[in-house]
Amino acid sequence: MSTDHYDVLIVGAGVAGSALAHALATITSKLRASPLRIALIERSMSEPDRIVGELLQPAGVAALQKLGMESALEGFDAIPVHGYCVVQSSRNVHIPYPDGRQGRSFHHGRFIMALREYAKRAPGVDVIEATVNNLIECEHTKRVLGVRATRPSTIGDGSKGEKESFYADLVIIADGCFSNFRNSVMGKSAREPATRSYFAGAILKDARLPMPQHGTVALVKGYGPVLLYQVSEHDTRMLVDVKHPLPSDLKGHILSNVVPQLPASLHVPIHEALDNDRLRRMPNSFLPSVEQGGKYTKEGAILLGDAWNMRHPLTGGGMTVALNDVVIISKLLAKVDNFTNWDQMSDLLSRWHWARKPLSSTINILSVALYDLFGADDECLVVLQNGCFKYFECGGNCIRDPVSLLSGIAPSPSLLAYHFFYVAFYSIWVMFAHPHLVNNPVNGEKPILARPPVWEYPYLLFKSFRVFWTACVVFGPLVWSEIRWW
Numbered sequence: 001m002s003t004d005h006y007d008v009l010i011v012g013a014g015v016a017g018s019a020l021a022h023a024l025a026t027i028t029s030k031l032r033a034s035p036l037r038i039a040l041i042e043r044s045m046s047e048p049d050r051i052v053g054e055l056l057q058p059a060g061v062a063a064l065q066k067l068g069m070e071s072a073l074e075g076f077d078a079i080p081v082h083g084y085c086v087v088q089s090s091r092n093v094h095i096p097y098p099d100g101r102q103g104r105s106f107h108h109g110r111f112i113m114a115l116r117e118y119a120k121r122a123p124g125v126d127v128i129e130a131t132v133n134n135l136i137e138c139e140h141t142k143r144v145l146g147v148r149a150t151r152p153s154t155i156g157d158g159s160k161g162e163k164e165s166f167y168a169d170l171v172i173i174a175d176g177c178f179s180n181f182r183n184s185v186m187g188k189s190a191r192e193p194a195t196r197s198y199f200a201g202a203i204l205k206d207a208r209l210p211m212p213q214h215g216t217v218a219l220v221k222g223y224g225p226v227l228l229y230q231v232s233e234h235d236t237r238m239l240v241d242v243k244h245p246l247p248s249d250l251k252g253h254i255l256s257n258v259v260p261q262l263p264a265s266l267h268v269p270i271h272e273a274l275d276n277d278r279l280r281r282m283p284n285s286f287l288p289s290v291e292q293g294g295k296y297t298k299e300g301a302i303l304l305g306d307a308w309n310m311r312h313p314l315t316g317g318g319m320t321v322a323l324n325d326v327v328i329i330s331k332l333l334a335k336v337d338n339f340t341n342w343d344q345m346s347d348l349l350s351r352w353h354w355a356r357k358p359l360s361s362t363i364n365i366l367s368v369a370l371y372d373l374f375g376a377d378d379e380c381l382v383v384l385q386n387g388c389f390k391y392f393e394c395g396g397n398c399i400r401d402p403v404s405l406l407s408g409i410a411p412s413p414s415l416l417a418y419h420f421f422y423v424a425f426y427s428i429w430v431m432f433a434h435p436h437l438v439n440n441p442v443n444g445e446k447p448i449l450a451r452p453p454v455w456e457y458p459y460l461l462f463k464s465f466r467v468f469w470t471a472c473v474v475f476g477p478l479v480w481s482e483i484r485w486w
Contacts, residue, residue, distance in 0.1 A: 009168035013042035016305030025122035035124035051201030059408025060320035144300035179307035293346030317363035359411035387427020
């Protein structure tokens with residue numbers, strides 16, 4: 001079976017796919033006599049249930065406003081977010097968003113359903129519930145012409161519906177981090193996502209965070225960080241970073257090793273959540289973006305969102321990058337007269353790739369670099385983590401600039417490099433000049449703090465070189481992955 005021919009076909013009605021369907025339809029309806037025919041295909045139009053994609057940074061909120069979709073954040077108990085609280089042992093530091101900017105946190109599925117409603121109302125958009133089985137390619141040129149998909153059975157006996165062919169001048173793949181078509185589109189340019197750890201997620205009921213309406217990042221000694229943020233009036237999402245190899249008893253690991261290091265107000269809600277609900281896991285993957293078009297990808301197809309580019313979810317930047325990508329590419333695509341002209345499309349994709357770089361590179365690099373510091377697992381990284389925390393305690397631009405980078409307000413890789421290496425040098429200064437714990441207090445003993453004696457300076461000088469080298473090893477490969485020409 002076959003359907004009518006579309007101008008654009010989008011696979012995946014998640015954040016990127018739904019937003020692009022609405023944006024492209026809305027922009028072109030104002031520029032053309034008749035709107036584009038757009039098909040948005042999604043395997044299931046029921047509300048998705050995920051443990052990540054629940055925090056939208058201020059730059060993501062701004063991108064929604066540019067797309068005319070700001071009301072997608074209303075009507076389903078989304079929570080304003082005013083910044084972060086970083087907790088280390090009994091200390092915490094307040095990191096507010098600058099200039100009164102706000103993010104939002106919410107149940108992921110409710111936000112997706114709001115975005116899909118926008119897509120359904122957009123002119124010329126057909127929202128189709130079907131499972132895409134494979135791409136349709138020209139036998140001779142290998143150009144992507146469309147997709148084959150199976151609609152859900154309407155009989156109710158569990159049988160599969162008949163496969164249908166959907167054709168389009170341009171196919172956009174936005175099927176998420178577990179994309180089935182990434183390798184097909186990228187070919188030899190495809191790279192496998194690198195998974196460093198997993199987030200184990202649970203919902204806490206009526207939990208009291210150290211700072212209400214702030215994301216909480218708890219630094220757990222010897223283990224990965226814990227991220228908490230309120231997603232509705234009574235629900236708080238907890239994400240526990242768990243490194244390889246995964247413990248056989250995940251709940252036991254969290255209760256024994258992680259919970260004792262978290263604020264006391266969270267202990268009871270966490271115990272109740274782990275007793276009453278199952279822990280769900282999500283891989284934390286990193287996938288640098290590869291330039292599309294020309295020789296890099298198959299003609300007729302584009303990757304968008306997590307199918308193309310991923311970063312560590314610790315900083316909550318994924319949806320912000322995706323929505324910013326939609327803002328840029330929708331404006332570029334709206335000016336295209338012929339989507340089948342691949343020379344023109346390749347030039348467009350190159351311009352899109354580099355136009356998105358300031359924001360995407362900043363958030364991508366920061367997400368992994370910050371995870372390496374917050375999940376410190378060797379001596380030098382612990383020094384950098386401690387220096388980073390003390391750097392935040394300095395206040396002023398030591399907070400304003402980093403949180404502006406994290407939230408997407410200041411998309412500047414050069415500013416990120418400046419502060420990252422400032423933290424590295426400040427961490428070295430802290431080793432020499434700040435008091436350190438010199439005993440291991442037990443049975444109510446008072447902790448003793450003292451500056452390192454002079455005779456330790458030769459060793460600390462040697463350690464300083466190791467710390468700086470570790471900072472370079474963390475930051476350098478991330479920068480290279482973003483600036484290299486494919």
